[in-house]
Structure formats: C-alpha cells, structure tokens
Amino acid sequence: MPNIDVCLSPQLIGQYGAEGKIVVVVDILRATSCMVTAFANGVTCILPVETVEECAEFKTKGHLTAAEREGKIVDGFEIGNSPFSYLQPNIKGQTIGITTTNGTKAIKLSAAAEQILIGAFLNKTVIAQYLLAQNKDVLIVCAGWKNKMNLEDTLFAGALVSLLETSFISVNDSAVASKVLYEAAKNNLFAFVTQNSSHYKRLKNLNLDKDIAFCLQQDIYQVIPTMKGSEMVAMQLTAANSK
Amino acid sequence: MPNIDVCLSPQLIGQYGAEGKIVVVVDILRATSCMVTAFANGVTCILPVETVEECAEFKTKGHLTAAEREGKIVDGFEIGNSPFSYLQPNIKGQTIGITTTNGTKAIKLSAAAEQILIGAFLNKTVIAQYLLAQNKDVLIVCAGWKNKMNLEDTLFAGALVSLLETSFISVNDSAVASKVLYEAAKNNLFAFVTQNSSHYKRLKNLNLDKDIAFCLQQDIYQVIPTMKGSEMVAMQLTAANSK
Incomplete structure (x- = not known):
C-alpha cells in the first residue's frame, strides 16, 4: 500500500521528503480555499509567488493581483485573501498573481514533488477520490502559521487521512494525530475552529x-488546482484518474 | 498571565524561541522517562551528550555510560535506554553519561532557555506544580522521532497543558492540539499508544x-531533573518553589 504522511509545518518538509510523492498543500484560512474557489469560478491560471514585489510585477502584464500579509490586503493590490473576491463575475477567464503569508511559501517548498495539488475542505472529497485512483505516496503539507503548526490545516489533513486510511499506510505519527484531532472536531468544525484557532x-x-x-x-467544489511548473491550473478530471 | 507553548519537533525550537523561558524537554519513550527514574533512584548526576563518541569518553573518567541508537543499546556500553536499568541498586550515587537518538539532542537545542526541566509522565504533576509557582513563560519541547512529531511526547505535552491551562495563555495552536489529543487518549493511554504510535x-x-x-x-516520582550548565541534577524542591 502507498504511504500517507502529514507535514505539520513547511519547515519540516525535508524530514518527510516530497520527492516522488503527490503533495497536497493546504492553507485553509485562506490561501488554498481561495485558490479552489477561484478555479471553481472560472479563473484560468494562478501564479503563486513568495514576495509582494514579484506579485506586483504581474500588474505590468495585465494580470489581476492578490497580495495578503498578516491577514490583510497589501496596499496597492486589487485582491486580498478573501474567497468572496473569487466569486465576482470579473474573475472569469483571468490569470491572477497571488502571494500570501504562508500558503504560497508552502507551495514553493513542495517543488520537489511529482505532483502538487491544492486542497481545502471545499474540494476535500474530489481530492481523496483522485488520490485513491493514483496508488502513489501522498504527503499533506500544512502551510501553518509562520512555520508553526495550526489547527485548521491539521484538521483538513485529518479529514483527508480519514477518507484514505484504509488504502494507505503511515509510518509516522502526524497522520494519526491529525485524524484524532479531526474526529474530536468534525461534528462542529466551525465552533471548534472559532473557539480554539489562534x-x-x-x-x-x-x-x-x-x-x-x-x-x-x-x-x-469538484475542482483540483495543480501546479504545472510555476503555474497553477485546474486539473482535467476523467473517469480514469478519479474514482 | 504567562504563556505556554508546545514545540512538536526540535527542529521548530527557533520558531517558538527558548530564550527567557522555562523549557520542559520530553522524550517519553524513553530518554526522559529514564532520567526521571534515575534521579528518583539516587543517581547524582547525568551528563547528556549528543554523540556516542562523547559518551564513550566518560568511561575513561570512571562514570557509567548509557548509549542508545534506533531503540537499541550501542555495543560496548553498560546501559541502553530502559528505565529498568535505573532501578538497579548499583546506580545509586553514580554519575552517568547518556546519549540517545532524540532526547539528548532536544536538551542541547534548548540551551538558550532560562531553565531546562526534564519531564515525563512519571513526574508530570510535580513539574506542573513547579511551573505554577514560577509565573514564567513555558515551552514544552517534544523530542519527537528524528525531527518528526510523535504521539507519546505530544500526549505528555497535552497532559501538562491540561494541568496548567487556567494559569497560562497560549497564542499558538500546538498547545490546544496537544490537549485535544490527550483528552482523546487519557482514559487508556497504554492502549492508545500501543495501537497508534509508530x-x-x-x-x-x-x-x-x-x-x-x-x-x-x-x-x-516527585523529582525534577534540571540542567546546571552541561550537567543534569535533581532540583532541590522547597515549599517556596512548588505549590
């Protein structure tokens, strides 16, 4: 059986290793939730970059740009880090440059992976179905908060582990810890997060x-954003690659 | 109120910062459990070192030496990493050089702390009582397994957070995550660990x-091992520093 692991902080990716694996990057509040929402609503391409400066350059190319730091929209950018920004009709067909505090960094640090998927509660089950069809090692990379673990990303990891555990094994403890956390929270995720999340x-x-x-x-949503080089696009899902 | 944080991997210590804090180092299976057992049974001093070579040098000084790698005693050493070794009458009054896979490394990485305590389930409550009397920021450093988080150290962290939470605050999520994990496991810790721990x-x-x-x-046990420079000794507990 393939292996599933959970990396609770981007700083620990080297300990788990992304090489040859399918990496699922998650930043529930809010980067990857925004990205899933964007593709579900017709965005063509997202260009995730680490710095505000790189992101600003996309303006000169006529792209929309989204920049968030410390939870707030950066001055001079059209879009911050709210999923509602991606429900506006004007985003359809657009290419969007994005930088966020934690999420875009986690994507860059996962570059050695065979494939990078963008996960969120919004597309959790379609991600699980895709992973079940691949039969490859999976590493869930939690973006966390400034290299510390956070609750909401770990809860997503636990939810995904719950869906996959009968078809994957894990030789490390973070997968089972995430699952136990999710089991404790799942009956009222909103209450759990709002009462506990820093x-x-x-x-x-x-x-x-x-x-x-x-x-x-x-x-x-039934969409899986994935990286093609430095560009994020929506994966073409077929009966063959998803079950 | 002072702050309490849980560092789930020694590699993340820099993110939380040990400076000015009381650090509780924990390696339940089995380094810190052994150390607590050792002092409870009359060991005078422990010299924790990172390498097998450093540990071997203590032999020439007439000390007992304990070396463990991958769970096994290293060839040529008297003691491995079993707490039962420290229940033998011959260890009373001895100085013991120790190196282990994860625990001694976590101690070294916590060197910037104001004070380093050695914690285990065996001395959990006396540690909590001491911390309650100090009114200082606390960082629980889990030794983990080769820089990955592990269940048993996180469970100890959760148990300690449960005892301290009304007198401490936490601005990060790992404290509450540890506590939720402990709550799920506490009614049968042995079953939880043996079913789930890698x-x-x-x-x-x-x-x-x-x-x-x-x-x-x-x-x-009612003993708290603590570091004095590079030596570990039993803290002298008084009514004034413990409540």
Missing part, C-alpha cells in the same frame, strides 16, 4: 467570520 | 512492552 483570533479583529464559515464548507 | 511499532520488535508500560505510569 489564527481565527488574529482574523477575528478583521471581521472575517463570513470568510471562515465559507472556508469550512465541505465539498462544494 | 515508535511503539519500532520498539515492539525489541520486546519492550514492559518498558513502555513503565514509562506511561503517571506521577510515581
């Missing part, structure tokens, strides 16, 4: 409860 | 169930 406490002052409730919805 | 699966082949059952006993 990042929620950061965002609370920014009045983002609506964003958080949106990001904790499960399986409303 | 390190248990490693040790199982070495027939160490007796060791593991010993290390999961709670509060059988």
Whole structure:
C-alpha cells in the first residue's frame, strides 16, 4: 500500500521528503480555499509567488493581483485573501498573481514533488477520490502559521487521512494525530475552529467570520488546482484518474 | 498571565524561541522517562551528550555510560535506554553519561532557555506544580522521532497543558492540539499508544512492552531533573518553589 504522511509545518518538509510523492498543500484560512474557489469560478491560471514585489510585477502584464500579509490586503493590490473576491463575475477567464503569508511559501517548498495539488475542505472529497485512483505516496503539507503548526490545516489533513486510511499506510505519527484531532472536531468544525484557532483570533479583529464559515464548507467544489511548473491550473478530471 | 507553548519537533525550537523561558524537554519513550527514574533512584548526576563518541569518553573518567541508537543499546556500553536499568541498586550515587537518538539532542537545542526541566509522565504533576509557582513563560519541547512529531511526547505535552491551562495563555495552536489529543487518549493511554504510535511499532520488535508500560505510569516520582550548565541534577524542591 502507498504511504500517507502529514507535514505539520513547511519547515519540516525535508524530514518527510516530497520527492516522488503527490503533495497536497493546504492553507485553509485562506490561501488554498481561495485558490479552489477561484478555479471553481472560472479563473484560468494562478501564479503563486513568495514576495509582494514579484506579485506586483504581474500588474505590468495585465494580470489581476492578490497580495495578503498578516491577514490583510497589501496596499496597492486589487485582491486580498478573501474567497468572496473569487466569486465576482470579473474573475472569469483571468490569470491572477497571488502571494500570501504562508500558503504560497508552502507551495514553493513542495517543488520537489511529482505532483502538487491544492486542497481545502471545499474540494476535500474530489481530492481523496483522485488520490485513491493514483496508488502513489501522498504527503499533506500544512502551510501553518509562520512555520508553526495550526489547527485548521491539521484538521483538513485529518479529514483527508480519514477518507484514505484504509488504502494507505503511515509510518509516522502526524497522520494519526491529525485524524484524532479531526474526529474530536468534525461534528462542529466551525465552533471548534472559532473557539480554539489562534489564527481565527488574529482574523477575528478583521471581521472575517463570513470568510471562515465559507472556508469550512465541505465539498462544494469538484475542482483540483495543480501546479504545472510555476503555474497553477485546474486539473482535467476523467473517469480514469478519479474514482 | 504567562504563556505556554508546545514545540512538536526540535527542529521548530527557533520558531517558538527558548530564550527567557522555562523549557520542559520530553522524550517519553524513553530518554526522559529514564532520567526521571534515575534521579528518583539516587543517581547524582547525568551528563547528556549528543554523540556516542562523547559518551564513550566518560568511561575513561570512571562514570557509567548509557548509549542508545534506533531503540537499541550501542555495543560496548553498560546501559541502553530502559528505565529498568535505573532501578538497579548499583546506580545509586553514580554519575552517568547518556546519549540517545532524540532526547539528548532536544536538551542541547534548548540551551538558550532560562531553565531546562526534564519531564515525563512519571513526574508530570510535580513539574506542573513547579511551573505554577514560577509565573514564567513555558515551552514544552517534544523530542519527537528524528525531527518528526510523535504521539507519546505530544500526549505528555497535552497532559501538562491540561494541568496548567487556567494559569497560562497560549497564542499558538500546538498547545490546544496537544490537549485535544490527550483528552482523546487519557482514559487508556497504554492502549492508545500501543495501537497508534509508530515508535511503539519500532520498539515492539525489541520486546519492550514492559518498558513502555513503565514509562506511561503517571506521577510515581516527585523529582525534577534540571540542567546546571552541561550537567543534569535533581532540583532541590522547597515549599517556596512548588505549590
């Protein structure tokens, strides 16, 4: 059986190793939730970059640009890090440059993977179905908060482990720890996150409860964003690669 | 209120910062459980070192030496990493050089702390009482397994957070995640660890169930090992520094 592991902080990727694996990058609040929402609503391409400066350059190429730091939109950018920005009709068919505090960094650090998928509660089951059809080692990379673990990304990892555990093995403890955490939280994910998450406490002052409730919805989208070189695109799902 | 944090891997210590804090180092299976057992049974001093070579040098000084790698005693050393070794009458009054796969490394990486305590389930409550009396920031450093998180150290962290949470705050998520994990496991810690821990699966082949059952006993000892420079000694507990 293939292996499944959970990397609780981008700083630990080297300990687990991305080489030859399918990596699922997750940053529930809010980068990967935004990316899934974007593709589900017709965005053609996302260009994730680590720095605000790189992101600003995309403006000169006529792209939309989204930049977030410390939970807030960076001055001079059209879009911050709210999934509702990607529900606007004007984003259809666009290419969007994105930089965020944690999520885009986790994507870059996963570059050695055979394939990088973008996961969120919003597309959790379609991701699980795709992984079940591949029969390859999986590493879930939690973006966390500034290289520390966070609750919401670990909860997503636990949810995915729950869906996959009968077809995968794990030789490390973070997969089972994530699953136990998810089991404790799953009956009321919103209450669990808003009562316990430090990042929620950061965002609370920014009045983002609506964003958080949106990001904790499960399986409303059937799209899997994936990296093709430095570009993120929607994967073409077929009966052959998903079950 | 002072802060409490849990560092799930020694590699993440830099993210949390040990400076000015009381660090509790934990390696339940089995380094810190052994150290607590050693001092509870009359060992005078432990010299924790990172390499087998450094440890071997202590022999020439007439000290006992304990060396473990991959769960097994290293050839040429008197003691491995079993707490039962420290229940022998011949260890009373001795100085012991120790090196282990994960635990001694975690101690070295915590060197910037104001004070380093050695924690285990065996002395959990006396550690909590001491910390409650100090009113200082606390960082629990889990030794983990080769820089990955592990279950048993995280469970100890959760147990300690449970005892301290009304007198400490936490701005990061690993403290609450550890506590939730402990809550799920506490009614049958031995079953939880033996069913789920990857390190248990490693040790199982070495027939160490007796060791593991010993290390999961709670509060059988009232001793707190602490670092004085490069030496580990038993803290002198008084009514003033413990409550």
